[in-house]
Amino acid sequence: MIESSGHEGGHEAPRGFLRRYVFSTDHKVIGIQYFLTAVVMALVATVLAMLIRVQLAWPEKAVVAPETYVSLVTMHGTLMVFFVVSLALVSGFGNFLIPLHVGARDMAYPFLNMLSFWVIVPGCVLMLASFLVEGGAAAAGWTAYPPLSALGKAVPGSGLGQTLWLLAMALFIASFTMGGLNYVTTIVNCRTRGMSMMRLPLVVWTFLISAVLGLLSFPALTAAAILLLLDRHAGTSFYLPAGLVFGNETLPHQGGTPLLFQHLFWFLGHPEVYVLVLPALGIGFEVIAAFARRPPFGYRLSVYSILVIAVLSMIVWGHHMFVSGMNPYLGKYFSIVTVLITVPFSVLGLNLIASLWRGRIRLDAAMLFALGLVSAIGIGGLGGLYLGTATSDLYFHDSYFVVGHFHFTIGTVTFFGIYAGTYYWFPKMFGRRMDEGLGRVHFWLTVTSLFPMFLLMHYQGLGGLLRRTYDPTVYAYNAAARGLNLSITLLAFGLGAGQIVFLVNLFRSMFAGERTGENPWQATTLEWTTESPAPHGNWRREVPSAHRSPYEYGRNGGAEDFVLQSAEKA
Amino acid sequence: MNGNGATLATRPAPLGLLGVLATVGMLFAAFTAAYLVRRTAADWRPVALPAIAWANVAVLVSSGAAVEAARRTGRGPWLLAGLGLGVAFLGGQLLAWRDLAGRGVFLATGPHGSFLYVLSAVHGAHVLAGLGALAYAGARPAALGTASAFWHFVGGIWLYVLVVVSVL
Amino acid sequence: METARPPASASALAAFFVVLAALTALGFAAISWLPVVASEHGPGVDRTIVYILVVTGVLFLVGHAVLAGFVWRYSRGGTPEYRPLSPKVEWSWALLPVLALTVASEVGVLVIGGPAWSQIYGETPAGALEIEVVGKQFEWLVRYPGKDGRFGRTAAELVHDVRNPVGLDKKDPAASDDVVLRGALHLPEGRPVVVRLRSLDVLHSFAIPELRVKQDIVPGHLGRTQFRPVRAGSYELACAELCGLGHYRMSGKVVVEPAPEFERWLREQAGWFE
């Protein structure tokens, strides 16, 4: 089961379309498969977001029904977090980059890797199919809190839709766990000669920590989901207390506690944020180093900060539950440790900024997005203080402030990481470049709509606008806040349009982009020592060894201002 | 693994195994947490464990011993014995379920019983995985070290689960 | 290779960061988004928010100014040098943000936010009015203990949408004078209020934004929250936890009136079974 089954010796590519591109065990093919799957899911999730925005801008027109609205919000959140960002960033880039970066010919367990992809495919299908079943898709929020998620009587989406949601999530977790096992073993055990841990590119560190966090935290969601399924279908009472009344009828459950689910969910849910955000930061470090021609500021400091973030992230989940009725002293504890996360985060953010210092910046599309990422991590990180401080969270909890905040962190930082990574590594994936002009248009359309849009949501939260509300005009106190809804919706349309530019660029460049050589960006890490696209087995010649730090930029001045990590010391 | 032998280490198995153990361990830790929370509710009535539960432990422990002997001696019959005892354990677990059901304790009868079913089912799934690993190791002896370590872990988990559900 | 002017894209990006940061800060500072505040602990909550606004505002502006400055300054070419830092330099550089942020964030939690938190979750002040709020899909039910000052027994089996919305037990003498209202909450100005919170079906959250009150209601648990309304007026009660398709319209009214008027109003209310 756990035996590795790498390529023994030969790096002969498998023949036949199926073995090469469909049931491939090549980490690069699998990475791209994940990426393209995420693109499809992103299209769906974005359409859902647009429907949400249309409803909010013109609530009086009741474009969708209230029960549809809750399904839209639930599925938009679920798809974006688990089936878009997780797939593209962690599974996609993680698979593509790790072996290339550590100097391995493939993942430690290539077959397991293929399996992990083919487990997520039915997961995607189930998620999408849930729109078509009776009662519609799940409607209890991406957090799926019971009793709402446990009882078909509570909301239509909690019928078959919620069951499919749970099964799809189970497949997702299985896939992600297989991926995580591969990442950890590959990074630790399959490094090339000379690639000590402290010579790993930072992005590899972020994938490592992200994978460890995933392995340790996802089981909590597995347990939570199993118990929820049983409460739904087997009549157990893990989460369901006595005395629930629907339509004058008392349900037979007794003794369960809904808060149990919340604890289990957030024990996963909070680390999951870092599972997603850390690799995006890692990509930021790689791209900024290459385009500022400087080693990232404070390599060790960044590694330690990432480790501190990982440890803290496992002990702060309760900050999502300040107003759930938990013990106020416990609340205070969670508040004290939560706000401490700002500390390592600000170190990372400052390191990213300081990496520009005395550099020679080239503002290609990849770099533009990496710099946008730095700004977004600042906004998202600082926004976290409002929510981590229990006293202010009392006001912000479940408001649009939260919506604005997490769209900057798990929405913007991650997406900008994906975009920066796509422009940067596209040549290694396809041997061609993406169009630079379209890339810039994409960047400017994106930042000028996305930043104001999600910032305005912070104001809305300050004004008390509550999230997951189908028609905010029911209330009068939020008039100022909801007045921004039309602007936000128009910005969202602009943002959506900007992404079409990206898609066109992506698919056109795959076939018609300008061809590139091994190292189009004059970068230093090992993936740039092989041809583009990288062949099966990654290097036709011997696997290069690591002889120095991964970021020797600005070495000699002049045109050849860098030294490859594989270059032997003189 | 890499053709030219340039990698630092060529045996990822121990670390991969550690990852599996960590994530499975966390799964049972999560169930334990749920158990501890749930048992504080007013409707918690402990259910007596089926008598066969302890016999099952003996079967599982002897299976572990047989697998260990197989690992040390490399003899096939020991492995077969270990596999057989593992299958017998699963059969014993089914009997334990029948015992519970015979006493009117079904999945949804009460919280303690629910946990007995859930924990033994989730554990049983891991036993199945372990049996698969052992069978695979029968064909590929190099994998026996890893498979047996997983098997001992699965056995240990069951002891742990029994302690939780009978003491707490 | 250094040029006098950075390329247009660098100037544009630097300008974008500066304008973005400035406008964002302006939006927070120049417009008072927070609704009026009408409870005793409310200003403490607002103070915490303002404190964080100032702290994060400074960090946000400085951070973006530096980011913009670097983009602008270092896009002009030049020859970077490869100069890795020694661990000592790294650590001493990190000291500043570590100390500054630890202090700034914990001051927010403990010094500024602490008192309001204790007010909300601390001892109940003497002479508090105790009422009960029951959440159900998609309606708020409010119960006053009636003249005897005691809440009567309730049971889920007795709940009926129309005839007995909170499930009062007629057999309990304490129940007969309990006052049950739909969707509206009357409170005396200046007197502490303790709210017992119950849910009949799913999670709800008892939220009165203008009173800076928000407390989830968990079915199966008897929750509570306390506050002191200090400004007479009519406020809105909202459900802040997704509870189904009608969540958005699960609103209610909170009428805070001077104590004598409140007492008069309460006397006029008949018990549910009277």
Ligand code: HEM
């Ligand atoms: C195309 C741009 C996007 C727009 C216009 C958008 C809009 C929205 C809005 C308006 C809501 C709140 C709806 C409500 O509470 O009633 C929401 C919820 C959410 N969004 Fe997005 N979003 C976008 C992209 C993303 C991305 C990239 C992510 C990445 C992770 C994401 C994750 C979520 C999550 C987790 C929720 C919460 C769902 C819930 O409440 O259960 N969104 N989105």
Ligand SMILES: [Cu+2]
């Ligand atoms: Cu969190």
Ligand SMILES: [Cu+2]
């Ligand atoms: Cu609600």
